[in-house]
Amino acid sequence: MARHPDLIVDRRQEIDRLHGLLATGRPHLVLMSGRRRVGKTYLLSRAWKEQPAFYFTASETTPEQNRQALLTAFAEWSGQPVRTEDYPTWRTVFRLLLDHDSPTPLVVTIDEFQYLGESASELDAIASELNAAWEMRRPERGIVFVLAGSAVRTLERLNDGGSPLYGRFSWQCRLRPFDYGYAGSLAGFDDVRDRAYAYGLFGGTPRYLAAIDPRRSIAENAIDLLLRPDGEVRELIRTALLQEQGLRDIPKYVAILRAIGRGRTELNEIAQDTGLTADNSLREKLQRLIALDYVATSRNLGARPKEAYRYRIADPAARFFYDSVAPLESVLATQDPGAVWRAHIAPNLDAYMGLVFEGMVRDGYYRLQSTRSLPLVKEWGRWEGRDRNREPLEIDIASVLMDGRVLTGAIKWNRTPIEVGVHTRHLAMIDRLAESGVSWAHEARKPTSPLLYVAAGGFTDRFRQAALATRDEVHLWTLDDLYSPMS
Known part of the structure; x- marks a missing residue:
């Protein structure tokens, strides 16, 4: 099944909300965050078809280079001459964007907004400049100005009390991975059991699912993408934590995920498996992984307030990696991945799918x-x-x-x-x-x-x-x- 390059699976609610804000004829600030590869850039660069939409992605460089790059990109998009020296501050840059004369409602998106500042205080200062430009009196018109980024907590702080932009956002959205249904649609298999396997192995992250070739079997896709040492999706999952801005002690976070993947679901079990102390530091790391959607918690129905939580890896792709791939890394480095699949993974795949299926049923209940x-x-x-x-x-x-x-x-x-x-x-x-x-x-x-x-x-x-x-x-x-x- 061939995929159209501009196909948008799911995200109908988000698109409708963005279009609804633009249709009001008034200016609106929007905040959109989400983990890397969850589809923010894909969505925001394809959500608009009938009206002018300026889209800029900031880079992990200096604020000055980002300012110059934004002005250059805006000049190319708008067709109007822009001299960077005429816009020496972020306030003047934002005024240029907000005052752009377009015959129809305007959309402006700054993706990876967190890279505009090199520190939290500098980003606050830039947010203050945006607020000042936003508050200037101008003729009322339809504008949707989107701030987006993958540094989830950094972006969400822009709407916390004390932030210069607190209370300014008309809509704040956290984009999350697909559920099993939309993941199956993107995977492209016709058979529903294959769609379920695809979700169990590749999870709901659009970037992982987009690598699947539905003309090949689940086994062939898993072997090539998840088991081979140079497998495309395996490498994306393995390095995912390295891409999280502001996350320190990466080896400790990886150790925690490996422990949970091995079935250590309680705090003391995780501490013993990782060699970390079962203290507030470990709890804080677990809470950070929960906030980033890597880990989820559960307790028995009717549990007492002090009853311990059980931890599990939230995304099926990461769960499969830490449960089934990471323990076999040395074997996979020296031996045929296809043989490893047939001998060690395929015989246990249905048992692995049992826990995945429970999550699918929960989501399915709400769907139905x-x-x-x-x-x-x-x-x-x-x-x-x-x-x-x-x-x-x-x-x-x-x-x-x-x-x-x-x-x-x-x-x-x-x-x-x-x-x-x-x-x-x-x-x-x-x-x-x-x-x-x-x-x-x-x-x-x-x-x-x-x-x-x-x-x-x-x-x-x-x-x-x-x-x-x-x-x-x-x-x-x-x-x-x-x-x-x-x-």
Whole structure:
């Protein structure tokens, strides 16, 4: 499936919001941030077709060189002569942009805005210059002035209290990776299971997905792009942290991700695996990784306030790298990546997809909510632990609904229809939790509390009959259901 070079997958909400602001006929400041390779530049350089749009990307150089480069680019775009010596300050530069005489509403985008200043104080000073130019009285007209960048926290500070631009932004947007549905669309495979594998291996980052050749198999793409030492996507994932502005002690952050990838999900486990101390410094590093969308946290439904969080790698591409590729780096450096795939990765791929599939189901629930009139969720969750007899149990879906009911169920990445035993065991686990004093389990036992079972490969007739006879509301989904809005 060939991709059109100007194809924009998803981002409809962001485009509509930008166009809506421009249509008001008034000036608007917009702040857009997001990790590298998430698609900011692609979106902002293609969002406008019918009106003048000046786009400039700052470089990691001196403010003076960026000022000169911006003025040169504006002169080429506008066709008007611009002498750099006539615009010696950032305030005069911003006034030039804002006062540009165009017959239609104007769009100005400064991407990687953080590079205009070499320090936080210098960037604040430049923001103050923009604010001064913005506040000058001029005839009202439609202008959308976008500040964008990949230094997420630096950009977001521009709208914090005390910033010169605080309260000036009409819209602040954090661009995030695609969910499984849009990732599958960009990957380009026709088969929904291949789309799911593509998401599990390459995640939702547009740059990674764009490297996939849908004419080749998932295995061939993974071997060439993720396993080979010079694999394009492997190198992008491996160096991702190095690209994060202001992130120090990179080896420690990498060690944390490697530990989580090996299944160390609690603070003390991560500390032991990395050799770091389980103190505030480690917690701060984890919080930084969470803020950058590399790591996510979870706790059991109904957890007490002091109960420890579990950490997991948020993006499936990074999860696959640190779970399956990084531990085999020495092997992959000396031996055939195809043989490594067949011997070590392919046999475990479906087990790996189990956790990925849980995240897909959560996102799929929200995708399908309106079209299938699903009950609103107050808190999506799961439960993992032991009952009062110290017997382990795990419930894939344990979510409190807005109406007070509790939605529970199971998620299976299967190839053949699941048998009725999955249903009976699930009900038994709810009973065990209720008898162990877990408060939400009492509500979950009631006939009015719905069940949700998601099985990639479907259900047997006995399963369907037993489940539907158990509760007033039962949802049975396959992989096709999760992809149905995108099919």
